[in-house]
Amino acid sequence: MSYTTRLDRTAIWVGDKFHYVITVDYSSEYEFVLDNVDKEDVNMDPFTVVDVTKQTTPLSNNETRLLLDITLANYLLNQTEAHIPQLSLYYFRRGQNTTSAEQAAAESLTVSGPTVGLRSTLPPNPADIRDSAVVISWERSRWVVPAVGLVALVSLIAWLVFKKRRTAPGPDRRISMEAVRARWASGVPSDFSDSQTTMKFLDRSYLNLKEYLSYYLETDTAGLTAEEVKEEMQRLGASSDVTQKVAKVLGACEALRFSGDGTAATAESARGVAQDVREILSLDPKY
Incomplete structure (x- = not known):
């Protein structure tokens, strides 16, 4: 039995979502118990678990591949990197008289998580998220031209999108x-x-x-x-x-x-x- 881990991104920003993929190759003498591997039960603190998908695929030489895709979200501030916590996957060995997980003693495979870089647009140790700014008021009459221009721009973009959808051929x-x-x-x-x-x-x-x-x-x-x-x-x-x-x-x-x-x-x-x-x-x- 062997496993590998992979991240679809090496560095993420605050609010970003990313995929943490665990691949396990194992022989037919093992069977994994995946009932508790879901969004509600998987703990990836300090990251937030957004979604969990599981897929098993038969391989050659009577082996099976388990693909576990965990979608995480990052909301950490003032850190340059974070370590994804380890995850335990439970399995049992198929014996001569064992046909289900209830009849066998469960064992676990501990998967060590990788380290991911964290990025932020905030400067180091900011005093406040938003700096104070002086608001300059405009006369109401000055807003007419920008408003008309904005409406015209939105209308042009909508017309171009509609035209592209009408003319672009779809897949056969x-x-x-x-x-x-x-x-x-x-x-x-x-x-x-x-x-x-x-x-x-x-x-x-x-x-x-x-x-x-x-x-x-x-x-x-x-x-x-x-x-x-x-x-x-x-x-x-x-x-x-x-x-x-x-x-x-x-x-x-x-x-x-x-x-x-x-x-x-x-x-x-x-x-x-x-x-x-x-x-x-x-x-x-x-x-």
């Missing part, structure tokens, strides 16, 4: 959908007898199908479950037949991917998923 969804279709087709195995090959195929099919649906519906479906995708398609007025088929395929993939038992993915069920996915990926954009 059909090209993106064709790329997803070709990528999926190139990864369909000729034989589904090997359970590991079948599980990898189901993983790719699940991700490719949700990416295709994002172009098809013009809405982001990457983070939705099968049931949520079904509800979104019904809300957008998609065909009932297509909606039911999509929900069936995504539900089957989720059941097989997250069952934890690679043998559950039979050759017959995998071939059925492949046929349904092939039919769905032949759909043209909805709008």
Whole structure:
């Protein structure tokens, strides 16, 4: 098991948000407990936790990669650098008779945080955040010309933005959908007898199908479950037949991917998923 840490910025200003990314590579004999790794439970004092996202990705050699992305905000003053506190990630070892976290003793991986530079527009040890200034009053008649000029400038900017939106060509969804279709087709195995090959195929099919649906519906479906995708398609007025088929395929993939038992993915069920996915990926954009 190994981990690395990364910051998307080496120095930040007061009020800035930045990403602190922890990457952990581990073998199948371990399983991390991520229920308590969220915005409310993660303590990154003196920084404020804005958001926490977690993602696991299967790797070669029967390994898995955990990607933990923590969005932090900085509100520190009069400091040139700060150390991100350490974070403990809990996991358990899969034993011969152990199938869940409740049945195994938890262990922890302590991740040491890096140091980030802090920047501020304030001078060192300022007496006050705002210096006093003498306010010079203008006669009301003097404000007419600047006000007219400001209104004209705002109107010009709004017109230019509107014109750019009207004339700028948008991305062609059909090209993106064709790329997803070709990528999926190139990864369909000729034989589904090997359970590991079948599980990898189901993983790719699940991700490719949700990416295709994002172009098809013009809405982001990457983070939705099968049931949520079904509800979104019904809300957008998609065909009932297509909606039911999509929900069936995504539900089957989720059941097989997250069952934890690679043998559950039979050759017959995998071939059925492949046929349904092939039919769905032949759909043209909805709008």
